[in-house]
Amino acid sequence: MSCALLSGAQAQEPLRAEVMHWWTSGGEAAGVRVFADAYQQAGGTWVDAAIAGGSNLRAAAINRIVGGHPPTSSQFNTGRQFDDLVGQGLLVDLDAVAMREKWRDVMPGPIADAASREGKFYAVPVNIHGHNWMFYKTETFEKAGISQAPKSFDEFFADMDKLKAAGLTPIAWGGEPWQEALVFDAVLLSEGGKDLFLKVYRDKDEAAVQSDDFKRVARTFHRMRDYVDAGAPGRKWNDAANMVITGKAGVQIMGDWAKGDFIAAGMTPGKEAGCALLPGQDAYLMGGDVFVFPKQTGAAAATEAQELLAKTLLDPATQIAFNEKKGSIPVRTDVDVSKMDACAQRGAALVKDKANQIPSINFLVSADTVGALQDTITSYFNDPSATDEDFAADFASVIGAAQ
Template sequence: MKQRTAIALGLALAFGTGAAFAQKAEVIHWWTSGGESAAVKELANAYKAAGGTWVDSAIAGGEAARSTAINRIVGGTPSTAAQFNTSKQFHDIIDAGLLNNVDEVAQKNGWDKWLPAPILNSVKVKGHFYAVPVNIHMPAWFWYSKAAFAKAGITAEPKSADEFFAALDKLKAAGVVPLAQGGQPWQEKILFDAWLAHVGGSEMYLKIYRDRDAATLQSPAFKSLLVSYKKLKSYTDAGSPGRNWNDATSMVISGKAGVQIMGDWAKGEFQAANQTAGKEFGCFAGFGPKSPYIIAGDVFVFPKTTDPAQIKAQHLLADTFTSPATQVAFNNKKGSIPIRTDVDAKGMDICAQMGIQIMKDTSRHLPNPEMLISPDVSGVMQDIVTKYWNTNQSADDAVKALVLAVKGG
């Protein structure tokens, strides 16, 4: 009897109690920068507090992390959950029948009632919830150094493209790198999308991404926008090619650069550097009070499994990630804003408060491109944009390539 008891105790110590072991979750994600690491710890801590065991699988780079997750799903050794963007990136996996849904959790917590339409349309497919959204990112924020602006004599945030170029000229004259830009294809595409939304406006943006309208791409207005987009490159520095996004953010944090156009995940880097919004750095979400607000973000999907223990873990992850307390704690560190409006956000910074206020105006909501086009078409368009940015290709030739891309989608 004593021997059997000792064996049972040994197993309990090795594997944990049944409840804890049942809720062991391996989570694949790509959050590896300083601000991102601080944020994902909030998710892990919340899951642990709910009784789960978190197994962290951080893989640097979104594409690498997604590829690893998909390869493991197809290979029969899936993680409990895996990060994707709020987009169509994971819809092919749904079509292949390789994901579990979390309808039970979504229905219990009323996701249909409070998720913004663009996010709901991404995570709810064919009537089932296949992903849990954890945040709302806006990938087209302007972040600026207060010290750099003061040095350049800039006293007000630009309210138009012309005013923005004038501010960049002042920064250059003051010996500051005007625009901190990471020279990687996805960053060049983010800059293009930001410029398209803020300068071209919602109508042009939707005509291109939602309607795939060749006439809009061939219009003088779009060609003019392409030319002004390319003009931005003249305000970057020689070290831009190949630079990581967080290294570009560090340039603004140190005052070496004046502005970065980047998603609100950049704010996590300012916070990690102990800087405060409105004090050392400023933020604005676009030109003017009615500028479009591109809705993006991150979700976690749940690879197919029939193991009851893993299904319980998946449901606990979905439940924990969307709880009001977790939403505030995580998004405070991540730089994003909560996916729900019924949270106490009074303690969030002024940039987050601005985003939350903007989200109340649904007329400003704009789905991110990957919610509207397939990953294949998105990849082709990114290649076209980065070629145009980095070569002497004419705007006319870039237009021709973009027309072929949207027709192919």
């Protein structure tokens, strides 16, 4: 089943689109309202179906799609999370739209590839999230005697000592497996470099995982335990962001969706809200969000609603407005980002260069493998006696069986 752009007059009745997503925090909610308003301005009716938590939302969406009661569209992360739905023939092939709108010409190659299967688009990417950011409150840094973001991990840990001496929690840590794995991947890229990162996740090179460089990355990651408070286990990412926003903690290592909460709190990124990539690399560890369009049965209006929604999500003006709220950068590289915040402008500039486009783990391995690695990373981080040798061995066994 192919999807084509709407032409001619819109149907007299508004095109109803039920959209499932997990965007419920302050910055996320502001972002999704941009999409909802744009869709309604285009002549449709947006029916919001939010479920907090990515894994909760994905499970609910998959159950509905497989069960024959699909929404108009559902959010997934950019990558391989919707492989099974494509394999079962349950998603609309969007390639006609993609070719007509020249999606591949305006999106980074890794993003377009992650939204495609066998060369055809099965999802609409809506943003690019950087996964290797560090956010801080400039006022907090100044009070602790820190003048700028660290340029190396030696400087990073020296700054964490200053924050601890000032009576603050140095790192606002989100103690969930996906968050801890995200921080590990950011350290792997920053401390280990692009080549090691790609050998591990793209090439699934067990020897690279057993290397001294990988073990050094592991030790750097594990050392962060010394700067985390006792309340970290189970903490949500937005609660960790609030610790930084309120001056209770020094830094948060998180994807740039956290920036959306700083914006929602009235802070300007690059000014009151400081942002820096983890030290060591200028490469951009790219993630993001996509919307899939399940095949519909019944009225033609359901398909027309999907067509209108697909067009709306990638409208250039909507892309800017959405990503300004969400904290991410536009998935379109042909839009003017000069009025976006300083952090977004830096991210967009980095992504212009193919050499800086580093795909996240979600692009490169299956969802099952991602889950197994998250368990391995969490176990290592939360065990004070764990060794880098044992961690490397456990990690290599998962990578060796990766799909």
